[in-house]
Amino acid sequence: MGNVIECNNLTHYYGKKMVYENLNIHVREGSILGLLGKNGTGKTTTINILNGFLQPRSGECLIYGENSQHLPPATKARIGFLIEGHIQYAFMNIHQIEKFYSGFYPNWKPAPYWELMSRLKVTPTQKISTMSCGQRSQVALGLILAQNPDLLILDDFSMGLDPGYRRLFIDYLREYAKAENKTIFTTSHIIQDMERLIDDVLIMDYNRVLAQCPISEFMTTFKRFDFELENDQVDLKNLKFVKNLEMVKNKVELYTYESKEFVQKFLENNGVGHKGFNQVKMELEDAFIGLTGKY
Amino acid sequence: MWKSIVYKEWLKIRWFLIGFTILGIVGIGYLFLKVQHGFTFQGGTSFWYNILFMGLQFFGFFKYFPLLGGLIIGVAQYFPETINKRIKLTFHLPLKENNVLLIMHAIGVVCLVLSYMLLLGVFITLSTIYFPSQMVFDSVVSVTPWFLAGLVAYFFVALIVLEPVWMYRLLYAMVAGFFVNIYVKSPVIAAYGPAIPGLFVLTILMSVVLLFSAYRFRKGEM
Amino acid sequence: MEKFSRIILVLGAILVLAITLPMLYWMAFEKPIKKPFVLYSCIDKDFFILRAGTPITFEDNKGNKYTREKYEQKLPMWYFQQLMVSGLMPDTINGKAIDMHDIGRNKSFERFKPEDMNCPKPKFFPMFESQSGRASLELPNDYFRITWRVEFIDAGTNKILEEKSQLFSAALYHKDFAFPATKIEGLPTTRKSCDEGYLIVDSSNELFHVKMIKGKPFVKKIDLPDGLKFKHIICVDFKDKKYYAYLFSEKNEIYILTQDEYELIKFPVTEFNAENCDLKIYGDLFNYNVTVEAEGHTDVIILDKEYKKVDSYHESWPLLSERTEDKIFGYLFPGELSMEDPNSKYINFYWKGSGNLGWIILNLLLLAVHFLILRRREAKLKGHAVDLALVAVTGIYGFLAVNLFQNKFFD
Numbered sequence: 001m002g003n004v005i006e007c008n009n010l011t012h013y014y015g016k017k018m019v020y021e022n023l024n025i026h027v028r029e030g031s032i033l034g035l036l037g038k039n040g041t042g043k044t045t046t047i048n049i050l051n052g053f054l055q056p057r058s059g060e061c062l063i064y065g066e067n068s069q070h071l072p073p074a075t076k077a078r079i080g081f082l083i084e085g086h087i088q089y090a091f092m093n094i095h096q097i098e099k100f101y102s103g104f105y106p107n108w109k110p111a112p113y114w115e116l117m118s119r120l121k122v123t124p125t126q127k128i129s130t131m132s133c134g135q136r137s138q139v140a141l142g143l144i145l146a147q148n149p150d151l152l153i154l155d156d157f158s159m160g161l162d163p164g165y166r167r168l169f170i171d172y173l174r175e176y177a178k179a180e181n182k183t184i185f186t187t188s189h190i191i192q193d194m195e196r197l198i199d200d201v202l203i204m205d206y207n208r209v210l211a212q213c214p215i216s217e218f219m220t221t222f223k224r225f226d227f228e229l230e231n232d233q234v235d236l237k238n239l240k241f242v243k244n245l246e247m248v249k250n251k252v253e254l255y256t257y258e259s260k261e262f263v264q265k266f267l268e269n270n271g272v273g274h275k276g277f278n279q280v281k282m283e284l285e286d287a288f289i290g291l292t293g294k295y
Numbered sequence: 296m297w298k299s300i301v302y303k304e305w306l307k308i309r310w311f312l313i314g315f316t317i318l319g320i321v322g323i324g325y326l327f328l329k330v331q332h333g334f335t336f337q338g339g340t341s342f343w344y345n346i347l348f349m350g351l352q353f354f355g356f357f358k359y360f361p362l363l364g365g366l367i368i369g370v371a372q373y374f375p376e377t378i379n380k381r382i383k384l385t386f387h388l389p390l391k392e393n394n395v396l397l398i399m400h401a402i403g404v405v406c407l408v409l410s411y412m413l414l415l416g417v418f419i420t421l422s423t424i425y426f427p428s429q430m431v432f433d434s435v436v437s438v439t440p441w442f443l444a445g446l447v448a449y450f451f452v453a454l455i456v457l458e459p460v461w462m463y464r465l466l467y468a469m470v471a472g473f474f475v476n477i478y479v480k481s482p483v484i485a486a487y488g489p490a491i492p493g494l495f496v497l498t499i500l501m502s503v504v505l506l507f508s509a510y511r512f513r514k515g516e517m
Numbered sequence: 518m519e520k521f522s523r524i525i526l527v528l529g530a531i532l533v534l535a536i537t538l539p540m541l542y543w544m545a546f547e548k549p550i551k552k553p554f555v556l557y558s559c560i561d562k563d564f565f566i567l568r569a570g571t572p573i574t575f576e577d578n579k580g581n582k583y584t585r586e587k588y589e590q591k592l593p594m595w596y597f598q599q600l601m602v603s604g605l606m607p608d609t610i611n612g613k614a615i616d617m618h619d620i621g622r623n624k625s626f627e628r629f630k631p632e633d634m635n636c637p638k639p640k641f642f643p644m645f646e647s648q649s650g651r652a653s654l655e656l657p658n659d660y661f662r663i664t665w666r667v668e669f670i671d672a673g674t675n676k677i678l679e680e681k682s683q684l685f686s687a688a689l690y691h692k693d694f695a696f697p698a699t700k701i702e703g704l705p706t707t708r709k710s711c712d713e714g715y716l717i718v719d720s721s722n723e724l725f726h727v728k729m730i731k732g733k734p735f736v737k738k739i740d741l742p743d744g745l746k747f748k749h750i751i752c753v754d755f756k757d758k759k760y761y762a763y764l765f766s767e768k769n770e771i772y773i774l775t776q777d778e779y780e781l782i783k784f785p786v787t788e789f790n791a792e793n794c795d796l797k798i799y800g801d802l803f804n805y806n807v808t809v810e811a812e813g814h815t816d817v818i819i820l821d822k823e824y825k826k827v828d829s830y831h832e833s834w835p836l837l838s839e840r841t842e843d844k845i846f847g848y849l850f851p852g853e854l855s856m857e858d859p860n861s862k863y864i865n866f867y868w869k870g871s872g873n874l875g876w877i878i879l880n881l882l883l884l885a886v887h888f889l890i891l892r893r894r895e896a897k898l899k900g901h902a903v904d905l906a907l908v909a910v911t912g913i914y915g916f917l918a919v920n921l922f923q924n925k926f927f928d
Contacts, residue, residue, distance in 0.1 A: 014517070053383055054515030077389035087379045092306060103299030104388055339672035340643075340658050347639040347660070348705055393518045427670050429640045429662065440864075454526070466921055470526075473533040480856050481864050485637035489865040490856065501529060506522035507922070516925075 004029045004151050004183040005050065009059035012045055019045050020207055022059070027200070032177055032184040034194045034215070036288055037204035043187045044084060046204075047155045050185070051081055063151065077105055080149035084156045086140035090129035094122065094139060098146070105147050113146035133160035141169065145176070152177075154186040158193055166190070170197045195219075195284035203291055210243075210291050215284070222287050224280045225254045225263055230273030241266070244293055253280075255290040296390060297398050304372060304402040311371040312406050315364045319414040326354055327421045334425065346430065352482060354418070354434060361411060361438075361445030362475065369452025372403050377456055386513060396509055400453060400502065407449055411442045433485040440487045443498045444478035450501040451475075458508035459516050467508070474501075520926060524903055530918035531911050532854065538914070539846070539853030546842045552810065555817045555830055558591040559610055559803040564817065564830045565591050578830070594620065594801035615802075625755040625800035627763060631792055634749040634765075636862035641670070642705050644685075645712035647728045647735070654707040661685070663698035663717065688734035689727070695720040702750035702762070709754040716762055716774070722746045726761070726779070739779045749791055755800070763798065765791045771807070773824070785826040788816040793860055812836060838872030848875035851912045880912040887916060900926065 005027035012019045019042040027033045037043050048054035050061055052068050061068040066075045089097060094117050102108045116138050122131055128139055137160045144152060158166050170193050177184050188194055194201075194215075201218050203210040211218055222243075232250040236242055241262070246253040252274075256263060260279050267274055282290065330353055333342045345351035376382040385399075386392045415438070422431040451471035458464045478494060481487065487494070554567040564578045565588060575588035589596040590605055597620055600606040608615060641660035649655065659669040659678055666686035669678040689696075696719070703715035714728020714735065724747065726737040749765040760773040764781070769791055771784040788809045789796060795810040804827065805820040814833035821827050837843045846853075852870040887908045891901055898905070904924055907915035 048515060051383065051387060053386070053513055073389040073391060076387060079387070081383075081387045083380075083383055085379060087381055087384065089303065089375070089381060089384065090378075091375050092303075096302075096306060100299050100303050103302075104296050104390075334673070338658075339674075340656050343641065343660055343672040344643070344656060344705075347641055423675075425675055427641070427662070427675060433637065433640070463922075470530050470533050473537055474529055477532075477536070477856055481862070483637060483862050486862055487864045488637065489863050493866050497529075497532075500525050503518070503522040504526045504529070506519050507526050510519035510522075510926075 002029055003027060005033075005061065005063055005185060007046075007049075007059065007061040010046075010049065010056050010061065011058045012042070012049070012054070012056045018207055020204070020209075023209060025061075025202060025212070027183060027185055029183050030178075030181045031199045032174065032186065032197055033200045033202060034198035035185065035187045035202045035204065036191060036194065037187075038292055041204040041206055043204065044155065047084070047153065047187065050153060051079075078150045080144035080147045080152045082140055082144055082152070082154040082157050084159070086133075086137040086157075086160065088128055088136065088140050088143070090136070091127060093125050093127050094120075095124060097128065097139065097143065101143055101147065107148045108146055109148045110146050113142035116142035116145075134162060134165070137161055138165075150182060152182060152184045152186070154184065156187055156189055158188050158190045166193055167196075173197065191285040191288050192283060201284075203288065205292055219282070219284065219287065221257050222282075222291065223256060223258075223260070224282050224286070224290055225252075225256070225260065225277060226280055227252050227254070227267075227274045227277040230275070234272055236272070239266075244290055246290075246294065253290070255287075296388075300395065300398050301402055304399055304406075307375055308368055308371045308403065308406060311367050312410055315367055316410045316413060319360060319364070319410070320417055322357065322360060323414060323417050323421065326357065326418075327425075329353070330421075330425055339425070343426070343430075346426075346484070350483065352437065352484060354438060355482065357438065358441055358479060361414075361442045362448050362479070363445075364407060364410065365445035365448035365450075366452055368403055368407050369449040370456065372399065373453050373456040382457065382509070382512065392509070392513060393506055396506060397503075400450075400505060403449060403453075404446065404502065407446065411445065415442065436485040436488050436491065439491055440478040440494055443494050444475050446498050447471075447475055447478065447501050450498075450504060453505035454508050457505055457512055459512045463508070463511070520924075523922060523924065523926075526922050527904075527907065527915075527918045530921060531907065531914045534914040534917055535850075535852070535854040535911070536856070539850055540855075542846060542849070543842075546845075548840075548842065550834055552815060552834075553832055555808065555815065555832070556592050556595050557804055557806050557817070557819045557828065557830075559594055559801070560591055562828070564828070566832075594624075594803065595799075610803075620802050622756045623800065623802040625753070625757065625798070627751060627753055627798045629749075629751060629763075629791070629796040631794070631860035632862045633751075634791055635858075635860060638701075639705075642701055642703060642715060644669070644714070644729045645707075646732070647712045647714060647730050654709065654712055656707055663689075663696065663701065665696050666690075685727075685734045688736045689725070692725065692736045692738045693723075694725060694736075694738075695723065700747070700750060702752050704752050704754055710756065711754070713752070713754070713761055713776075716750050716752060716764075718747060718750075724764075737779065739774070739781075741781070745781075757800075765789075771796075782824055784818075784820065784824060786816075786818050788818070813839075843872050844875070847871040847873035848879060849913060851876045851880065851910075851914075876912050880909055883912060883916040884909045887919070890920070896924075900924065 003026045005025060007023060007025040010023040011021045025046070035043055035046065045054065049056050050063065050068050052071055055069060063071065064075050064078065066072060089100070092100065098110060098113060102110065120135050120138060122135060128136055131139070141157065161169060173184070174197050176182065186198070198215055200213065201215045202212045229250040229252055232247070236252070236254065237245045241256050241258045242254055243257065244255040254263065264277060330342070346353060376385060385395055388395055415435070419431055419435065422434060448471070451467060451474070455464050455467045455471065458467060551569045556565050558565050561577070566576050566578070567588070568574045568576070575583040575585060577583065583591070586605070589599055593600055593607060593610060597606065641662050643657050644661050645654050645657065658673060659671045659681070661667055661669045667682055667689060669681045669685070670676065671678055698717050698719055700718035701715050712728065714726060717725045717727055719725065724739040724741055726739060728735045746767045747764050748767050750762050752762045753760070758776055760775045762774050764772040764774060766772065769789050771786050771789060772781045773784070774781055784807060786807050786809065790811070793811060797808040799806040803822065805824070807818040807820065809816045813836035814831065817830040818826060819828040850871055852868055855867045856864050858865070858867045884905060887905060891898060901924055904919040907919055
């Protein structure tokens, strides 16, 4: 299966401030990619470039083989786009907005939209602008499902959703995507949910990509070891295999892609006295924080 | 697809358009009530005299009304698009970005022009009760630039509202201010006669300027 | 399409700049011209000149300075009221006894500006009753127009008065009037001593005098010399009742049309051009003072009561184009655009090129600067050809416009 999204050597600056340089992203057809990163690392920049709302300094993004800066209407029809904050035409009510969008998409399937709407406690004439954050998000998501696109670009879709509903939606989305071979490119602030949803993970840091791989691979190869140093003056931070190190007094959290044996051997060979060495099992959120640091 | 766009634009502007038009009709009604009052108290002779020889523009208080309409419809139509950058949704519709904008613009223009035509029609109809056709014609020549000013204001509102950079908005607003001023100069009846063809051309040309700021938005100017 | 929209925006900005910048320039740097006020003394048979300024100066044609009182005494016709108040009015002038009533009766003043001619004209006029037998004139209830016929329309009902219309139409028709009228000039006011109706030019440039006498039309076709066409007519109501109107021909001759005999008399004035000269005609007991004021000079021609030239005065001052502020203007701006023109009440796009070609230097300089700006931005010149052309042609306007709304298109 080919790539639905292909970003090659993407470079962007805001004025003199570099966002990233030579970024490459590939999203396989039928896969779900989660773009993770702290605020300001370029998640929204990437989404904007993908949707043609930002011209990168250099490089290009191809969606279904078309440059994202000049997507032809037929390609745009294949892409469902959820704007961060579930932005929609809030001056409409749920009937008006469905009527509006249905005119654009030949594959319009209103069933999932109305199913979601039936669960919202809103009146038929209530404007979207008067709805709660959660209700608005469901309207926006419902519209994308009804559009029935091949590629879903979801910018921070879980924002404003109740935890229970969020879980439900993620499960639904994953099942839906896998059953209908949809491709999803998503970002989210709430990382714990992503683990249930995504196939591949792309973790961005300031100016660079920290990881881009299947999530299963990331979760098995990225590890955390805790131990206590005998001498807290020892500097382990700048070692090549150490991806991140959090130290409180002499208690160390060491994050690495290397194996337990490798780390232990290293500590012994270099005469770093320590005790209480053990590997700690991590959720995606822990791993993310481990990789990107707490600040 | 264009039907859906018509629908959306109509939802945004309908109450403003209807409100503006009603206000206009009420305004014209008031105007002719005053004319009627003038005819009753001063007599038609001196009312005509004031128009013909004293430079009375009995419709003068209407001068900035079409301009107001252009501003209202422009803001009603484009401001909701810029809240939370909703225009992104519009650009994401399966149409060429410029085409979406031009369709939206055309809808706004058609609505505005229909409203203007209605107002002008009411004005002309009521005028012909009191005044002969040549005097009515001179009045129409006088008010035509004001209506064109309304359209120009509408075009510039679109340009200004869609622009992502405040500095540019300010620059556009300055150009717009001076530009509109071209249309609302002389209070002499029918003085605009020779300039009207040129003003028409200018107005039509200005209908595309919004594409520039929309392009700047799409390319991520900030 | 985006590129086109930008060019339109830039052109709009150029238009606005070409109006605004010169306006601001003149507001800041224009200096007033103190034009002389020239009168002819019936006592000294020479010109006396009042010059505005601080202080106001009064002098004769040879430059001798006078006090205000002495000056006014030299001009008893003009300052007649002041001299009466101060008791300095002479009883005789040039040996001739002066009757105060004669002075008043012979006094006339008319003023013309080109914009009086170049303006939208009313298309309806009130036809007064010329011999109503009443002391004062009354505004009729109807107004007439002359299209394919004469039509009187009642202002109260907005209906055509058929009978009256037919009556006047027939009267004009019988005098070979070629409908419609191209000019209708009169004094449509009740504030005049009496009514003399209208002077009307028909479609074959013939001149007619039309008025209403006891409800009946009075129509007189006036014999014109061959080829004489009028471009403007000013009807007058002077106490001496010598003539109906001043008439300006296409060749800028000034005529008067005498009352009763309908004789056209040409003023020996060649300095006048109705398109761009102000004209003041001041008549008194002894003379007519015809003041023609053009850009850069004034001519005062004195006629006697037989309309023969007795004297003339010419004074010029630097033309705008010869003054420093206009020369500098020429180095900055290729010209100026205005919606208004001092010689017309019509709104239009009035373009006035600069008095010198100095702006070409600035245009080329700005072109070079813009070229360098593009170089620094590493822009491809091909995509900026229109911008460069605009800067080359419109100079500072184009330069500002293309740089305010920069051509930053991505390929």
